[in-house]
Amino acid sequence: xxxxxxxxxxxxxxxxxxxxxxxxxxxxxxxxxxxxxxxxxxxxxxxxxxxxxxxxxxxxxxxxxxxxxxxxxxxxxxxxxxxxxxxxxxxxxxxxxxxxxxxxxxxxxxxxxxxxxxxxxxxxxxxxxxxxxxxxxxxxxxxxxxxxxxxxxxxxxxxxxxxxxxxxxxxxxxxxxxxxxxxxxxxxxxxxxxxxxxxxxxxxxxxxxxxxxxxxxxxxxxxxxxxxxxxxxxxxxxxxxxxxxxxxxxxxxxxxxxxxxxxxxxxxxxxxxxxxxxxxxxxxxxxxxxxxxxxxxxxxxxxxxxxxxxxxxxxxxxxxxxxxxxxxxxxxxxxxxxxxxxxxxxxxxxxxxxxxxxxxxxxxxxxxxxxxxxxxxxxxxxxxxxxxxxxxxxxxxxxxxxxxxxxxxxxxxxxxxxxxxxxxxxxxxxxxxxxxxxxxxxxxxxxxxxxxxxxxxxxxxxxxxxxxxxxxxxxxxxxxxxxxxxx
Amino acid sequence: xxxxxxxxxxxxxxxxxxxxxxxxxxxxxxxxxxxxxxxxxxxxxxxxxxxxxxxxxxxxxxxxxxxxxxxxxxxxxxxxxxxxxxxxxxxxxxxxxxxxxxxxxxxxxxxxxxxxxxxxxxxxxxxxxxxxxxxxxxxxxxxxxxxxxxxxxxxxxxxxxxxxxxxxxxxxxxxxxxxxxxxxxxxxxxxxxxxxxxxxxxxxxxxx
Numbered sequence: 001x002x003x004x005x006x007x008x009x010x011x012x013x014x015x016x017x018x019x020x021x022x023x024x025x026x027x028x029x030x031x032x033x034x035x036x037x038x039x040x041x042x043x044x045x046x047x048x049x050x051x052x053x054x055x056x057x058x059x060x061x062x063x064x065x066x067x068x069x070x071x072x073x074x075x076x077x078x079x080x081x082x083x084x085x086x087x088x089x090x091x092x093x094x095x096x097x098x099x100x101x102x103x104x105x106x107x108x109x110x111x112x113x114x115x116x117x118x119x120x121x122x123x124x125x126x127x128x129x130x131x132x133x134x135x136x137x138x139x140x141x142x143x144x145x146x147x148x149x150x151x152x153x154x155x156x157x158x159x160x161x162x163x164x165x166x167x168x169x170x171x172x173x174x175x176x177x178x179x180x181x182x183x184x185x186x187x188x189x190x191x192x193x194x195x196x197x198x199x200x201x202x203x204x205x206x207x208x209x210x211x212x213x214x215x216x217x218x219x220x221x222x223x224x225x226x227x228x229x230x231x232x233x234x235x236x237x238x239x240x241x242x243x244x245x246x247x248x249x250x251x252x253x254x255x256x257x258x259x260x261x262x263x264x265x266x267x268x269x270x271x272x273x274x275x276x277x278x279x280x281x282x283x284x285x286x287x288x289x290x291x292x293x294x295x296x297x298x299x300x301x302x303x304x305x306x307x308x309x310x311x312x313x314x315x316x317x318x319x320x321x322x323x324x325x326x327x328x329x330x331x332x333x334x335x336x337x338x339x340x341x342x343x344x345x346x347x348x349x350x351x352x353x354x355x356x357x358x359x360x361x362x363x364x365x366x367x368x369x370x371x372x373x374x375x376x377x378x379x380x381x382x383x384x385x386x387x388x389x390x391x392x393x394x395x396x397x398x399x400x401x402x403x404x405x406x407x408x409x410x411x412x413x414x415x416x417x418x419x420x421x422x423x424x425x426x427x428x429x430x431x432x433x434x435x436x437x438x439x440x441x442x443x444x445x446x447x448x449x450x451x452x453x454x455x456x457x458x459x460x461x462x463x464x465x466x467x468x469x470x471x472x473x474x475x476x477x478x479x480x481x482x483x484x485x486x487x
Numbered sequence: 488x489x490x491x492x493x494x495x496x497x498x499x500x501x502x503x504x505x506x507x508x509x510x511x512x513x514x515x516x517x518x519x520x521x522x523x524x525x526x527x528x529x530x531x532x533x534x535x536x537x538x539x540x541x542x543x544x545x546x547x548x549x550x551x552x553x554x555x556x557x558x559x560x561x562x563x564x565x566x567x568x569x570x571x572x573x574x575x576x577x578x579x580x581x582x583x584x585x586x587x588x589x590x591x592x593x594x595x596x597x598x599x600x601x602x603x604x605x606x607x608x609x610x611x612x613x614x615x616x617x618x619x620x621x622x623x624x625x626x627x628x629x630x631x632x633x634x635x636x637x638x639x640x641x642x643x644x645x646x647x648x649x650x651x652x653x654x655x656x657x658x659x660x661x662x663x664x665x666x667x668x669x670x671x672x673x674x675x676x677x678x679x680x681x682x683x684x685x686x687x688x689x690x691x692x693x694x695x
Binding site: 148 | 604636637638639640641644645647648650651654655657658659
């Protein structure tokens with residue numbers, strides 16, 4: 001007979017709290033109807049903040065300590081806690097900037113924050129996965145909520161199309177991943193990451209079936225992070241989904257999927273670095289190049305951000321190709337900075353509204369520096385940062401992954417990365433040029449809302465002054481990344 | 488040969504024969520409703536085969552999930568959608584060669600899997616073994632014991648996934664419709680006699 005003690009569940013306390021909060025808010029929302037949307041959105045932000053504290057507290061108290069629970073299905077360690085904090089911050093910020101937009105578009109309903117919370121639970125489960133089964137259930141929980149969110153503006157054709165497209169392609173990717181997982185289980189006889197890692201460490205060689213399984217799992221994960229050549233859904237979904245949903249898509253799920261990618265590749269299959277490195281090398285190069293070149297002639301700013309995010313995933317994957325603690329540190333720093341740059345940029349995009357109507361064309365930003373100088377300055381900071389211009393945070397993000405690539409001897413990858421970021425700088429700087437040197441097309445609607453201003457100021461300050469205190473982020477990332485490799 | 492083996496063999500051939508025959512009828516029947524009913528018959532016989540194999544849990548799931556839910560859903564769809572199945576079926580025979588080919592490939596693959604599959608030798612030690620041994624416990628009890636202990640985490644997260652599916656279906660499809668007259672039970676119950684009945688004195692030849 002197996003006995004459970006309460007302490008067995010403690011490692012998953014943040015997840016359980018967030019899930020319970022989502023259920024409670026769902027009941028509240030159902031009872032109060034649509035008029036409670038804003039109240040429930042703020043309560044959801046509060047729930048995310050509390051969860052953040054629950055994740056951060058043990059990390060602060062015990063350091064990055066590795067703990068296995070639920071019969072090996074669930075792992076809590078410093079790396080997981082770090083990624084979860086990023087995911088929670090991304091979800092909370094995107095919920096805050098969503099409220100006003102949803103009210104203006106008439107889609108302010110209590111289900112929106114509840115679905116975001118449930119998706120976040122799924123992401124936390126992904127980050128903590130220590131078994132192919134828990135990987136899959138976490139991923140599905142996240143994806144299913146995201147499909148619904150993409151189609152949330154159900155009365156517009158573009159949103160429903162985005163939801164359907166995302167659903168069909170996402171289901172295909174999940175199928176690939178499951179197929180890969182079943183191959184791994186069939187040939188290795190286990191789904192547990194720890195057992196797989198131990199067997200490879202004991203000199204287990206990968207049979208051809210096992211390699212196919214690993215590649216298929218990588219394909220499924222590459223789809224979720226929207227790396228080339230599995231990126232096709234990204235521009236359409238980003239363009240079609242309601243803008244706050246796009247903002248959410250571009251940060252939290254991407255961070256979670258990236259962390260899961262790291263966890264799977266360096267965990268159970270860490271012993272096969274030589275085999276999978278070439279795969280990651282290829283998708284990193286392809287993502288960087290496509291992200292740089294395909295964005296050049298985009299006119300819709302949401303599509304531009306989609307290609308930009310594909311490019312950023314490519315840079316982050318450089319760290320994974322390095323396959324070292326320095327590489328993982330680079331990815332974590334990159335993701336953290338990317339989170340702030342992206343949320344900031346999307347806050348500006350959410351304010352692009354003229355006479356109550358949304359405008360999404362890049363040309364509409366012309367002359368923004370004269371009509372709304374504050375917003376233009378913030379967007380200029382984000383664009384310079386994304387282009388990787390020092391001393392803004394985006395420069396350091398790229399610096400740390402390129403350092404990892406050089407450390408691992410992947411000089412080609414670093415050179416291609418630098419060249420791609422030069423090409424990418426063109427379209428980021430074009431936006432700055434539009435805002436500062438072109439004739440104004442008329443102001444956007446004012447006021448933009450106090451919470452939007454707050455997010456804008458916060459993200460801009462983080463990006464601007466990261467260079468002054470890089471240690472706050474880099475040291476933490478360094479500690480959890482080395483713990484991931486030593487443990 | 489003892490009696491048990493003979494009965495076992497008779498049952499197997501009866502279930503298998505009926506399953507194959509009803510499978511053929513599913514695609515041969517002219518009336519789509521008959522097709523679905525034959526499908527249900529095929530499911531029942533497959534469940535019988537599972538019981539003969541000692542997998543009573545799979546048999547139950549087959550009956551409950553496939554017959555109870557999936558096949559009934561098919562039946563609803565077939566009855567509610569007015570599809571001209573005879574027109575659909577015209578020219579279906581031209582797909583016979585490719586169908587036969589796919590069936591053949593599946594068969595060959597199954598034979599290959601059973602004949603040639605081996606687990607990677609380096610991993611043999613960590614292969615998952617059935618716990619507890621099959622002889623000691625029925626498979627329903629074994630699955631239940633595992634599902635609510637070893638896999639409680641996956642089980643709970645799956646529950647959340649189903650909840651999300653439910654919320655999603657409601658969010659994307661439920662619309663508040665105008666002009667629907669809903670039953671308000673509280674108003675009905677709180678209605679007093681005075682609101683409903685009026686006593687009118689009617690004089691002869693004058694009407695109300």
